[in-house]
Structures are given as structure tokens and as C-alpha cells.
Amino acid sequence: MTQTEIAIKMVLDRWNGSILNLNKHLNELSDEQLQKEIAPGKNRGIYLLGHLIAVHDDMLILLGMGDKLFPELNEPFIKQADKVATQIPSPAAIRKMWAKQNDVLQEKFAKVTVAEWFSKHTAVSDEDFSKEPHRNKLNIIITRTSHLQYHSGQIVLLKK
């Protein structure tokens, strides 16, 4: 394994480990618990999970991997704050989307080559990328893993 391959493995391992860690917590939370606020006056668990799906869906676009799976989640879970949308999917439906999305992302990530991981993501111009080569696809995984961990630390608070 080259150093570059090792670096990619470490980043993907951390992504996958973060997904598994949150799944473990989600499996221990009831649908009723997911509907609760993580702290008084703060976001509900269900909102945070919908938010994660919507943000991860956008990764498909940034990584040039095709269309979003659930574009309808952008409005209620990214554009709008929690409790603004009058109707959002049920906890059961959100859990199903989350599981489906994780399968799709895992399958797509496994096929990416070293050269592709270090190629530019779709939101940066050729010109900017030539000056800032770290704005590549692998960096999308790094930053979204941070985001996932941030909200995982909040969702876990719903546990008794």
C-alpha cells in the first residue's frame, strides 16, 4: 500500500466508523425518543437525522456521483430550521432513507480510484483547483465526517 492509499483508507475508515457509531445509537433510540429535542429548545433528533441525510445527499452532487436520492429533504432539513416545516417524513421513513443512503454511498465510495479521490469536487473551478489542490473529493469525505460527528454527539443525548 502506498502512503496515498493508506491516507484514503484512513479517511474512508473514519467515515464508515462514524456511520456505524451513529447507527449503534439510532438502534438504541425509539421513534418516540427521536421525536424529542436533544436539549430544551434545541433541534429534535428526527430533524438532525433528516439534516444528515440531506447533507450526505449533496455529497453525491459534489462528488459527481449522480443525482440526489431524496431531493425533497433539502427544503425541510437544510433550508429550514427545525419545527418550521409543517410536515416531515415519519421516523420510520427517515430511518429507511438513512439506511438506503448509507448502502448507496458505501457502494459508490468503494469504486473510486486514487486519482479520482484527489481530483476536484464539482463546486470548485478548474482555476481555483489548480491553486488549491486540497479542494478535492477526498476532502469532502473529511469535512462531512466532521459534520456527522458533530451531530452524532447531539443525537446521542437522546439516550437515557
Added chain:
Amino acid sequence: MTQTEIAIKMVLDRWNGSILNLNKHLNELSDEQLQKEIAPGKNRGIYLLGHLIAVHDDMLILLGMGDKLFPELNEPFIKQADKVATQIPSPAAIRKMWAKQNDVLQEKFAKVTVAEWFSKHTAVSDEDFSKEPHRNKLNIIITRTSHLQYHSGQIVLLKK
């Protein structure tokens, strides 16, 4: 810049960005707010910040960068749960340790070479490392950034 250098830059940028992000929140929190629980019955902000310092201090050992700066924090902030220790440092003292530690870590990280980042950390044997080359020093930064983000998502809940 080689792909390996780019990978190291991305990992360190994410670490530094995570520290800056938490600092921004800490600056907006009063000492009184830091003493509060992040959610009813959960850890206090001050405990989480002490915990982060203690965990980051252990990185110095794992990275072979010398002694811990604040070894006295291991007992109350890692071994013990919140509210077990009868006496812990004041919020002002903890903030000062946090700032000092960030300076020290940043200075030390900046001097590490590519080869060193991909060399084994101190808690893995030569034999295991030969089979699992991802158990290197750079991976310590990756996993601790995850941990930092996880607790940052909790500390931010103390904001009004």
C-alpha cells in the same frame, strides 16, 4: 505538492478548523454557562472541555512528542465521569490550559515530516504496524478530530 502532502494538509486543516470552531463557541460562552449541563442530567461544559484537554494531552504520548502538559487531568476528566471528582480546576484555569495546549500542539504538528506522519504511533507494536500501516501518527489526528467534533456539537448547546 504531492498527493501525500495534500492528504496531510487536509487532515491538519480539519484539526485546526475544528479547534478554531470550538474556540469561537467558547468565546461566546460565559464561565457560568460552561458550568451548566449540556442537557438535563448530562455532562457539564467544563467537564467536556477538561476531557478534551486530557485526551489531547494523551496525543503527545501517542505521537511521541514528549510528556503530557497536564497529567493531573487524566483522573478527573478521563477516568472519572462528570461530577465524581470533588474538586476540578475553575473555568478560567481550564480555558488557560486549553489555549496553552493548542499553541503547543500546533507548534509541534507543524514540524512533523511526511515520513513521520506515516510512521507508527507509540501504542502499536512493530509487528502489528507492519500488517496495519494505517495505524500511524496521522490517523491519531483523524480520530481525535472526530472526537473533538463530537463533543463540540455538545458544548455548543450551552449557547442560548
